[in-house]
Amino acid sequence: MKKLVTLLLTLVLCMACFAGCKINKDGEISVLWSDKSDSLVVELADSMDRSMYLYNMEYKHYDAENSSTKQLDQLEDVLEAGCQGVIIELVDIATAQTVIDTVKPYNVPVVIINQEVDTTIIESYEKAFNVRPYYTYEQEYTVMLENYLKDNFKLIDRNGDNKLTVYNEYGSYPTDFLSAPERSPKYEFETVYDIAYDGSVELILTADDARAVEVLVELRKQGFNKDKLQTHLVGLFTVGIDQNAGVIIDDGKVREGDALKDYQNKLAAYSVMNVIDDGLIQGAIVLNDDGITEMACEIIANVIKGKPAIKEGLDEEYFNENGTRNVDVKYVLYGV
């Protein structure tokens, strides 16, 4: 028994020795952010923590505090210090070429994320890559509505007439698609052009999260979308979730932005995400944070290991045009 326990513990200790080995032993991966007081950047940074752990890389965050001069200085500093790769979310997209030119002599990979950079800039350096969001809003909005209505049509059909009165700030594609004669199930909509907060409008589609919060505030004044039990509900959908809703929704029942703390906890300055979690807004199309950061880390890891940076046969959430070093990342749904 003692020999067996000793053998097993030795094995465990050996495994522990390997557990801490990162793939970039010779230098960190530097992650340069535009402004970490921006809730969108905070979410991306949190996602980056996850992706870096997934790919087992040593890394460090840098905050340019919305100054492109500071960001370029930071870039030079990390390159001088011997970083093994750079992931950068630009303060000013006009500095993209400067960034590429600065990195090039150091022969390390650089990935620009979350912004669409001109392909010629990326092509000017063989280890430059661009991972950016891919907009197919119409289809995503349609899927979002479809997913929701499948299980919740009766919940928002307040007058029970099997038809939804809709106020649409987004575009008619989703409702046109869902009411097409050949569809099954087919939904019926009646579009109105004045937004009413008295419950007669049963479905509201907005095109951005700030607008969705404004609409929500007005609805709540009339007694709608006030509680998690969804007793008086108007279906509300939007694009984006990082808008800080706390300081706007202030009727004593909703948490305020005082959840904003240090970097680790900045995520929950009561954003539209939290509003959706509470069931007050039904869904949103959002940036695929994990998709962007995982792709950026995968590219850096592949370059360090000497493999092809962008693998063949990417998952459905990505799109890479042949021969380019651009990867488009589709948006995802939140709440439905």
Next chain:
Amino acid sequence: MAKQKVLDANGYRKFGMLDSVAYAAGDFGCNMSFALKSTLVIFWTQFMQMGSELYALLLIIVQVWDAINDPLIGSIIDADKRKYKRNKFLSYMWFGSIGLVVGGAVCFLPFPDVEMWAKVIIFIAGYVVWDAFYTIANVPYGSLLSLISKDPADRASLSAWRSVGSMVGNMVPMMILPMIIYDANNNIIGNRVFIAALIMGILGFIAFQFMIKNTEIREEVDVKLNEETPKINILKAMGNFMKNRPAVGATVAAMGMFLGMQGGTAAVTVLFQSFFKNVQISGIVQVFAMLPIIFFTPFARKLVVKYGKKELSVVGSICSIIACILMLVIRITPDMTGVLVYVVCQLINSLGIGIYSTVSWSMMGDAIDYNEWKNGSRDEGTVYSLHSFFRKLAQGLGPSIVLVIMAWLGYNEYFGGNQTFLVSLNLRYLVAALYLLSAVLQFVGLALIYNLDKKTLEKMNAELDERHKANKAVEVKEGGNE
């Protein structure tokens, strides 16, 4: 022609599968309300939006009720010498089972938008109601084992099947509930938890009725009419309990299990919500990890007879310690590969814990016999209720302490199922550390404190048998003289 009952030498239905299955149904019934308890923390912090520290404090307060509730009910049962149509323990269980139909659900009343003071009242009142009925059903249930049979192999079988009942009572909700009560973004849907609790209460009631109907009491407690009701001295009972090494050892092991594993259920849920970002598979993963013990249970009786309960349990705790160290040191990534590594570690860990849990209840039966061997009195209700008290203490303190640690590590109930990654990474290590604590305490309780190894157990049973025969002979003689 009706099937004739096969009777034993004393005229009772011969011990068989029906006894074991009926006994298992009792724990299934208990678990129909208990299984949801692990959801309490997430429900009250994330859905009801009660602060973590406030919730931890309230949990300790309701455990004070437990501290009064358990030995009090145990004493009442011990002191109750009335003659019942079936058996007093079964009668108490019947009463408790009625209350448990709604008892579990009142802990999950979904009123997230009321004032905080109202939430505090709802929580305390709901928990007290649930706890009272649970104790009335559960305390006599544990004592029942020693009254169904005195044969060690039969007790081992009852204990093993109790674990099966407990496992099924845990597994079914564990597997199904996460798929129902969490949305696509890993946030809890409070209304559904309430409905689930009601349904489980009804299922539990049905299980209890099956158990009560099919339990055969073979070791009758002799009730004398007009006897003065004996006074139970709680302090003396506590003193005797602390001198009872098997009871203390089994209790330390059980406390370890609850402090670590039960205390860690909230951390495990957040692990799946925010680290693996897939809380809906958490139930299946937990159930899968219990598979080793399902395969082990049919062999429990033979292995106990061959090696002894203590010996078997100690080996189990060593397995768990090794599995937990592995869980701590191996890099578990926030993807399906990481889930698989976690599952493998859990398979080994749960086998180790499971070995102990299949024999844990019969260990308490032996501890009650040890009480009689050393002190001359069994005090089943009191010994078992004190064991339950310490278990409940661990069950209550465990989640409270762990919740405070979680808050210290960055857990913020505002964020629901979307804690930051670094916080979820902290909780990943916390889960492993808690399981390791569990395993170490089990080892300490079973290897170092519990002193009924196979030889000693045989000696104790032989001496008790002789004593009982001698007592019976004296009673017969006295009866003849009258």
